[in-house]
Amino acid sequence: MMDEKINSYQFLVLVIFFTIGTSILIIPSDLASQAKQDAWLGAIVGTGIGLLIIWLYCTIAHWFPHLTFVQINEKILGKWIGKTVSVLFVFMAFFYSAALMYQSGSFLKTHALPNTPMAALNILLAVIVVMGVRLGLETLARSAEILILVFLVLFIFLVVFVSPEIKIVNIQPIFEAGTKTILRSSLFYVGVSSLNSIVLLMIFPASLNKSKQGKTSFMMGNLIGGIIIIILTFLCISVIGADDTARQVYPGFELVKRINIGEFIQRIEGIMAALWVITLYFKTTLYFYASVSGLAQIINMKDYGPLTLPLGMIAVFLSLLIYPNIIYQQQWDATTGFSYTLTIGLFLPIILTIVYAFRKKLRKKKRDS
Amino acid sequence: MLNSLGILLIASVIVWIEVPPLLKKKQKKEIIVFSILLAIGIGMSMTMGFGISIPNPAEFLSFLLKPFSEGLTKYIN
Numbered sequence: 001m002m003d004e005k006i007n008s009y010q011f012l013v014l015v016i017f018f019t020i021g022t023s024i025l026i027i028p029s030d031l032a033s034q035a036k037q038d039a040w041l042g043a044i045v046g047t048g049i050g051l052l053i054i055w056l057y058c059t060i061a062h063w064f065p066h067l068t069f070v071q072i073n074e075k076i077l078g079k080w081i082g083k084t085v086s087v088l089f090v091f092m093a094f095f096y097s098a099a100l101m102y103q104s105g106s107f108l109k110t111h112a113l114p115n116t117p118m119a120a121l122n123i124l125l126a127v128i129v130v131m132g133v134r135l136g137l138e139t140l141a142r143s144a145e146i147l148i149l150v151f152l153v154l155f156i157f158l159v160v161f162v163s164p165e166i167k168i169v170n171i172q173p174i175f176e177a178g179t180k181t182i183l184r185s186s187l188f189y190v191g192v193s194s195l196n197s198i199v200l201l202m203i204f205p206a207s208l209n210k211s212k213q214g215k216t217s218f219m220m221g222n223l224i225g226g227i228i229i230i231i232l233t234f235l236c237i238s239v240i241g242a243d244d245t246a247r248q249v250y251p252g253f254e255l256v257k258r259i260n261i262g263e264f265i266q267r268i269e270g271i272m273a274a275l276w277v278i279t280l281y282f283k284t285t286l287y288f289y290a291s292v293s294g295l296a297q298i299i300n301m302k303d304y305g306p307l308t309l310p311l312g313m314i315a316v317f318l319s320l321l322i323y324p325n326i327i328y329q330q331q332w333d334a335t336t337g338f339s340y341t342l343t344i345g346l347f348l349p350i351i352l353t354i355v356y357a358f359r360k361k362l363r364k365k366k367r368d369s
Numbered sequence: 370m371l372n373s374l375g376i377l378l379i380a381s382v383i384v385w386i387e388v389p390p391l392l393k394k395k396q397k398k399e400i401i402v403f404s405i406l407l408a409i410g411i412g413m414s415m416t417m418g419f420g421i422s423i424p425n426p427a428e429f430l431s432f433l434l435k436p437f438s439e440g441l442t443k444y445i446n
Contacts, residue, residue, distance in 0.1 A: 306387050317413045
């Protein structure tokens with residue numbers, strides 16, 4: 001199970017899904033609450049910063065093309081410190097997979113199935129997540145290849161049929177918020193979409209059959225995902241208006257309700273919810289895959305299979321426990337969640353880079369003398 | 370009561386799926402890790418099944434990262 005290989009196109013698709021993931025649900029409202037009608041500029045800035053971060057990850061991956069992130073930690077920081085850091089990393093991935101189960105559960109509960117207990121919805125998601133991880137990365141990547149078509153068709157459908165409702169008045173005056181506010185508003189988006197992609201380092205160098213092309217597909221995937229988020233944010237602002245977007249919990253869903261084709265085809269948000277369900281599923285699965293395979297590598301197991309079912313059980317439990325309500329979730333994500341992401345996603349790679357450069361110099365000195 | 374029976378049922382299905390192949394291959398470490406994780410899972414789910422409230426790990430993380438996140442919010446604003 002460990003030596004499965006995917007090709008660079010499949011990796012591209014997985015990166016796209018990971019980047020869009022939850023951002024498609026929550027990011028427009030977060031951006032709009034700070035930058036008002038300039039939220040779409042914030043999304044552009046965020047995508048730019050995100051690409052820089054992905055470049056940093058690619059550099060780290062480039063040094064050890066056959067190791068996963070957990071093994072790289074151990075190689076650079078030594079056995080014990082590396083393992084401790086890896087435990088933090090694995091816990092982050094696991095915690096976020098539970099958090100995403102909560103988000104998908106609460107989304108479905110609010111908008112589609114109000115009388116179903118959330119435990120049932122979370123268990124349903126957890127069953128397919130565990131199934132995907134047990135079947136392995138290859139199967140997952142192939143299903144992503146099929147579902148990206150469904151996703152893109154639905155997304156193009158959404159863009160085409162919602163665009164008649166665009167009112168340019170809504171995005172004016174452009175650049176009212178100022179550079180500082182736009183930069184600040186984009187930070188959370190960078191955290192959700194790009195800094196969390198550090199879990200993809202569990203797949204990126206080691207499980208790709210050609211790791212050189214993987215670098216381009218990592219960057220491209222992040223860029224395409226970012227473009228989709230930019231388009232969606234722009235549509236939200238220009239159709240619903242900045243204030244309403246900021247007030248919604250799921251502004252994208254509100255956007256889909258506005259689709260109206262010739263006064264005949266209306267209220268198709270039930271079909272469009274497939275967009276959210278597909279991306280949420282893949283993001284949850286990638287988090288879960290990273291946590292399970294990371295844990296297996298920390299304790300030197302050959303196969304992560306036996307860990308999936310018990311960890312899935314704990315994840316369902318955690319998803320019901322960690323957030324008592326959606327206000328708590330938003331507050332937690334913006335403060336603690338963001339700093340945890342920043343610690344693992346930005347400071348840890350920078351420390352790794354410094355230590356690696358230092359060690360290289362030391363080794364060179366030793367060889368010279 | 371019914372909840373806990375359901376949890377035990379799920380746990381026994383998990384054991385039934387996973388343990389025989391592990392026993393056949395005699396992977397000791399895998400069996401130990403598997404049982405520890407499953408025990409944690411059953412124990413935690415039982416508390417929820419019986420309606421006992423246990424501390425929230427998210428709160429614990431907030432407590433750990435509080436100095437950092439507070440400084441960060443101050444800096445950003």
